Amino acid sequence: MFRRLSRHRTALAGLVMLGTFIITTSLAPILLHSDPNDVNFDQVLQRPSRAHLLGTDQLGRDLLARVVYGTRVSFLIGVLAVAVSGLVGVPVGLASGFYGGAVDIAVQRLVDLLLAFPGFLLALTLIAVLGVGVTNVVVAVGVATVPIYVRLVRGVALSIRTQTYVEAAQALGAPEPRILLRHVLPNCVAPVIVQSTLQLGAAILAAAGLGFLGLGVKPPTPEWGTMLGEGQTYLFSSWYIATFPGIAIFLAVMAFNLLGDGLRDALDPRMRLP
């Protein structure tokens, strides 16, 4: 009993952390007086102080503002990337698992192929080809994540397909799309929600990684990974430029992981940890 509660507590902790991020960044224009892109050459590389709580970067921009506004960018990229991979992956996985046959085999081969590349490297290669910018980051990270959803939903569809109530529905003459929608899809909801929550964290990490390599969003947009990459040059003298965005990434990803883990335990205790 205590364990069940504590699981819910983890999800709650994650939710609270995420809520804090979202509220802070939404209220940013009211709470902060600095613009994240305000260049101030007379205030370059300042240590954290009362005027600039997290310091300033190499162009004199307020780091606190950049970290807070960066939340919007990172979360947006995460949500869009997961949406892209979900919107593509779930229908494909459904069709593949439910209809089986040649479609299934073809899809499986394709998924195996995509999974032959380590995810981040695939995203990196796609960025190399497509170029930088928010859209391309979303596409690159999204495409690299599609196989995960396909496999996940396919698994559910496969197991549901053989259930008696599906047979019954088919015997009653229900058209297949209806069976898919009313019987298979609802069973996919829980795993997809759990996976999506965890993927949000992963997508933010991937996008930050691309940003760190200078292959993410275009400057001067504040993005945590890009800030880290810029901060690396000044690591030994102005440690704060690299430290605080990193803490933000860490806390955001941990929040999604906490929420995802908690959701998984709450929605289906039989599912395993990765």
Place this chain on the structure above:
Amino acid sequence: MSSYLLRRIGLALPTLFGVTVVIFLIIRLIPGDPARVIAGLQASDEEVRRIRTQLGLDEPLHVQYAVFLKQLLRGNLGTSAVTRAPVSEEIGARLEATAKLALCSMVVATVIGMGAGIISASRQYSVLDYTVMGVALFGVSIPVFWLGMMLMLLFSVNLHWLPAGGYGTPAHLILPTVALAAFSVAIIARLTRSSLLEVFGHDYVRTARAKGLQDRVVVLRHALKNALIPVLTVVGLQFGALLSGAVLTETTFAWPGMGRLLVNAIGARDYPVVQGIALVFAVIFTVVNLAVDLMYAYVDPRIHYS
């Protein structure tokens, strides 16, 4: 047993083949004239024309692919658009550094990860268990490049115990390995723990305990082998994550490996090099997963009969 092995190896070949197709297509997705792309931004029109005929870029796509594959099988990965050296040479010079980092991290991640998972599962719900899982949660959430920088700040800049970057001595290997392995340690630890806990619920474990066997024997001799299968899968997959992470770690620590080469090549639009490295990484990853699948047969005798 050997029929399983042969079948599994046989399955890997189309995958490898498909990998070359995917990379071939991705690189040719680049907007613009591929000849100019391969020749490089600085090339003259003369040179672009020469490259176009030389590489047969005016030929239909499947012909180009056939040529590409033929050259690949001969070990020819093309020429760097920036240095004009053979891509295989560029990669060869940096392979050792990446291999060292990746292998070291793999060993560390597997040993520490499994160890932590075993201890955690054996003492479920204890303070130790919660601590280990808490640390694991941290490890899964930390960006590898940030961890690397923080380690550098602490151990190089403040404590002066370890070098801040570069390559050469074993001391140089420590920080990059710790940073790179962190994520995988966490994942492997979590999975080992949950897998073991699942196995603990099975009847044969209960029997072993009822027989009065020591806990250590029960866990290590009876439970572990069965718990290992999903862990093995993840270890194989984590190698891929390590290769990816190596790109970030090498950039952080100025490690002269393939990862850094890849990042520089992307920035310089050196597509032959990008293509070559992507191929090498994908092939390595496929081979590692093949090895993992083959190890299943050793770990789980049931697999032979399937």
